[in-house]
Amino acid sequence: MNYSIGMTHLCQYALISGVIALVEYQLIVSSNMVTGISQLLILIIGEFMVCSAGQNLEDEREAMAASLYLTPWYKLPPELRSTFTIFLAKMQMPLHFEAKPIIHLNYEFLMKVLKGSYTFLMFLQKKSSQTSTYR
Template sequence: MRTWSNLFLDITNTSKFGIPPNMGPKAKKVQLYIIFFIAYCNWGVCTYALASIFLESVTCEKINKEKGLHEICGMVTPFWWPYDTIDFYLKMFFNAYEILCIGIYIPPGVSLIVSVWECAETIISKIEHLKEMFKETFEIEELHLQQAHLRRCIQYHQEIIKIIQNWNTENKKCFGQCSSISAITISLITAQFLRIHSIGALIHVFGYTVGVFMLCKAGQMIQDESYNIQDAFLDSKWYTASPKLLKDIKFVILRCQKPLYLQAVPFGTFNFNSLIMIIKTAYSYLTLINNESKYTKI
């Protein structure tokens, strides 16, 4: 978490190149989404717990009779017990402990996922600021001032690239594996919902899918915006620049031809193509699970 804290400080640091005009409005918009998603998480934890305790106990008892299990019904999560009954107060203790563990585990993880999207929005604000600075370069008449301003823009560009690379490294450590396990997770939770019509499963799969969407959305935004920096020159008065200045601009455009990505583990990147692939793979797994279940019943 200390590394993430230092990363947030670097991303939000505007002392060197000024405050991007769109940073404030974007921050307010993202904060509203963060509040909504965290509230959904807390509501989901409570609803999941209540549904598991009161609504799914009937299904649990039925499965125990059919398969001769000793699972204690009326619990938040599946709970095996060596005896057929359990003391009421002990059962309440285990329920409270499970709810506490879920409340400690899920909301912080969700906050970190939303923070990835918040970082992307803040970085995009800096990229938009950089574009405006590139356009301002050609509004300056003196050549030496143009060169100094362009040099400052290039330094800003290099700083943004460094921030994205550091952000990508930390994101890869924490969420890179989502590209390989998300399809399996979504398909299993959806299969549970289709099989026993669990409210908790529905809440879980919706929140998990939105989290994956946020990761892919953040990666797609960074990929597009880092590539589109070169568009600032097309929208400017580049034709008024000196040949010497145009040579420097060529190197900036060449660097923009290689967009920056939010990498996944073990390979690939987070973008909309990855999101479509995850959804298609999850559907394939879900079809396989349903077919296997039907074959087993026969």
Template sequence: MALYILCHAGQIIQDGTESIGMAAYNSNWYSVDIDTQKDVLFIIRQCQKPSYLQALPLGEFNHSLMLMILKTSYSFLTFLTQTT
């Protein structure tokens, strides 16, 4: 359960980073003063590479990591049930 919570939180962080960039892009950033335009463009640039929680030997915590762990666990379980 703890692994699922970590993977889900990591996925939320990735999705949130991407949605912040899209929200900044879809705003009327071009109709404000130059300093604010530069700030919004900086936010958009930074959000192009999403933030994530890193699981050092496995990659990053997200739904694909959770799926990989579930598949591997199921494979081990079926292997153990067939050998006994």
């Protein structure tokens, strides 16, 4: 699962904050509200769906690890105890839905995208207001 999306989508996820900010800026300066809002909703909902799937994967792995840890392993037959300990150790390893090599797609990443898009939007607005005052 750790090779789930790969290098093909890395560029998309690296640039998504800028794309969202540009659509927001277009929405602010444009008179066509319907197109801008629909584009913005498609981008944000699509990103939310991917990040939600990644967060659900992480949450379910943690829940499975916790319930497995609370299993009364001492009641297992001796030949299954070694298999159980290997399985328990494997469940302690993190499992992420990610765009290799660096991006874990979860709610934390979604918040970084939204914060980045807001920061870039404020930069665009500031630059726009500076150029309009010089005219």
